[in-house]
Amino acid sequence: MFETLDKLMLAGLGAMSMTKEKAEEIFDEYVEKGKAQKDQRSGFVKDLVDRAEKSKKDMEKLISEQIDKALSKQPLATKDDIKRLEAKLDQLLNK
Secondary structure, three states, X not given: OHHHHHHHHHXXXXXXXXXXXXXXXXXXXXXXXXXXXXXXXHHHHHHHHHHHHHHHHHHHHHHHHHHHHXXXXXXXXXXXXXXXXXXXXXXXXXX
């Protein structure tokens, strides 16, 4: 499980670090290599930034799910468990 998380985090770091400026740099490199035309810049940059944001959100959701899954397997007290114990303690102390 942790191996998968490591790979996902590394992939997500690239997506999370994508800024408009970085997307523009990537586009400029494409133009220099003849893989894109200058008039396509705004659409390319918006698309790349949008994809990076979606990847970031997907990564956050996946990490959250994996953490929840790992924690659910641990014998940890929940907030409800603690509230129930506090109520019982209060009840016993009031006797």
